[in-house]
Amino acid sequence: MNWSSWSDFIAMGGYAYFVWIAYGVTALLVVVEIVWIGRERRQSLAQALTQRKIRQWSSP
Amino acid sequence: MAIHWFKYASPASFYTLAGRLIPWFAGAAAVSALIGLYIGLVLAPTDFQQGDSYRIIYIHVPAAWMGMFIYLVMAGWAATGLVFNTRLSGMMVQSLAPTGAMFTFVALWTGAFWGRPTWGAYWVWDARLTSTLILFFLYIGYIALRASIDDPRRADRAGALLTLVGVVNVPIIYFSVRWWNTLHQGASVNFGSTSMASVMLAGMLVMAIAAWLYTIAVSLARVRSIIIEREQHSAWVGELLADGRATERTT
Numbered sequence: 001m002n003w004s005s006w007s008d009f010i011a012m013g014g015y016a017y018f019v020w021i022a023y024g025v026t027a028l029l030v031v032v033e034i035v036w037i038g039r040e041r042r043q044s045l046a047q048a049l050t051q052r053k054i055r056q057w058s059s060p
Numbered sequence: 061m062a063i064h065w066f067k068y069a070s071p072a073s074f075y076t077l078a079g080r081l082i083p084w085f086a087g088a089a090a091v092s093a094l095i096g097l098y099i100g101l102v103l104a105p106t107d108f109q110q111g112d113s114y115r116i117i118y119i120h121v122p123a124a125w126m127g128m129f130i131y132l133v134m135a136g137w138a139a140t141g142l143v144f145n146t147r148l149s150g151m152m153v154q155s156l157a158p159t160g161a162m163f164t165f166v167a168l169w170t171g172a173f174w175g176r177p178t179w180g181a182y183w184v185w186d187a188r189l190t191s192t193l194i195l196f197f198l199y200i201g202y203i204a205l206r207a208s209i210d211d212p213r214r215a216d217r218a219g220a221l222l223t224l225v226g227v228v229n230v231p232i233i234y235f236s237v238r239w240w241n242t243l244h245q246g247a248s249v250n251f252g253s254t255s256m257a258s259v260m261l262a263g264m265l266v267m268a269i270a271a272w273l274y275t276i277a278v279s280l281a282r283v284r285s286i287i288i289e290r291e292q293h294s295a296w297v298g299e300l301l302a303d304g305r306a307t308e309r310t311t
Contacts, residue, residue, distance in 0.1 A: 002105055005205070013112035018177050022116045022170040026123070029162055031276070037281050044285040045301075048292035052301055 065210050071148050071287045073295045078280040085280065089273035096270050100263035107260075113177040121172040121248065122268040126275060127195060128230050130156050134202075135227040138220035150216025151290065153223060154206060155283035159275055161199035168192060179243060187236040188244040191229060197290035198226040 003009040043051040100118035107114040134153045141149030171189065172182040183189065202219055209215035237246045247255055248264075256264070291297050 001102060003102065012115065013106055015111060015113040015115075015177055018113055018173045019115055022173040023119065025169055026119050026166050029166060033159065033162055034277060035286070037278060040285040044288040044292075048288050048297060049301055051124065051292055052298060 069146050069148055071151065071291050072294075074148055075284055075287050078284055082277055082280050085273050085277035087278055091304055092161075092266055092273060093270035096263055096266035099259065099266060104259045104263050105257065112176055113174060116170050116174040117248070118263050118267050120167060120174060121264055122271040123163045123170065124167035124192065125268060126271045127160060127167050127192070130160035130163060130275060131195060131198070131223075131227065131230055134160065134223050138223040141216055142220050147213075147216075147290075150213070150220065151283050151286045152279070153216070154286055155204075155279045156275075157199055157202050157206075158282070159265050159278050161196060161203065163271070163275075164192060164196040164199060168196060177245060183245055186243045187240040188233060188242050191233040191236055194229055195226075195233060198222075198229060201226075 010016060096118065101115060104115070106112050108170065134156050135158070137149045137152040140146060168189070171192075175184070177180050203223055205222055206215045206219050209218060236242060237244055288297060
C-alpha cells in the first residue's frame with residue numbers, strides 16, 4: 001500500500017488534476033462504447049425484425 | 061484432431077460462437093482491469109523522478125499498444141478478405157475500427173495529461189506523437205470511407221485497401237523513438253532488460269491483458285450486430301428472429 005489515507009490517494013502527490021482527468025476520460029469512453037454497442041445490438045435486431053414482417057406481409 | 065476452422069468463417073456459425081465467448085472475455089477483462097488498477101494506483105510506489113503523475117502510464121501504455129495492435133489485426137483481416145473474399149473478414153475490420161480509434165485517442169489524451177506535468181506541454185510535434193495522431197486519422201478515415209459507400213461488399217474492399225496502405229505507419233510509430241531523437245521517452249519494456257520496478261511492470265502488463273480481453277469482448281459484440289444487419293435477408297437470421305429467444309435475451 002502506497003497511501004496513508006484516502007485523501008492522500010485522491011491528491012495523487014499533487015498531480016490529482018492530471019491523473020484523474022486521464023483516468024476519468026478513459027473510463028467515460030469505455031462506458032460510452034459499451035452503451036453504444038448495446039444500442040447497436042437492439043437497433044440491428046429491431047430493424048431485421050421489421051424487414052422480416054414486411055416480407056411476410058408482402059408475400060403471403 | 062480435426063477442428064473445423066472454416067466452419068467459423070461463415071457469419072452464421074461465428075455469430076453463435078461469438079455469443080458464447082463474449083461473457084467470458086468481458087468478465088475476465090473486468091476482473092483483470094480491477095486487479096491492474098489496484099496494483100497501479102494503490103500498491104505501486106511513487107516514481108522518484110515523475111512523482112505520481114507517472115501513474116497515467118498504466119492506461120497510456122496499454123492503450124498505445126492496443127491502438128497499434130488493433131490496426132495490425134485489422135490489416136490481417138483486410139488482407140484475408142481481399143485474398144479469400146470472405147464476408148466475415150470485412151465485418152471484423154469494420155467491428156475493430158471504432159475500438160482501435162478509441163484506444164488511440166486514449167493514448168493521445170492520457171499522453172497529453174502526462175506530458176503537461178512532465179515536459180511542460182500537452183502537445184509537441186514529436187515523431188512518436190505525430191505518427192500516433194496519423195494512426196488516429198487512419199481509423200477515422202476508415203470509418204468515414206465505409207460510411208460513404210452504400211454497398212457493404214464494396215465498402216469492405218475499399219476499406220481493406222485503405223487499411224493495408226496505412227499499415228506502414230505502425231512500424232513508424234513503434235520505431236520512432238529509436239530512429240529519431242524524440243522528446244518521447246524510449247520503450248519502458250524491452251525483452252531482457254526493463255527500466256521499471258517489477259510492481260510497476262506487473263501493473264502495466266495486467267492492464268495490457270485487460271485491454272486485450274476488453275477488445276476481444278467488444279469487437280465480438282459489435283460484429284454480431286454487423287452480422288445481423290448485413291445478413292438480415294438470409295434464411296438463418298430469419299430462423300433466429302422467428303425463434304424469439306434471441307431478441308428477448310438482449311432487450
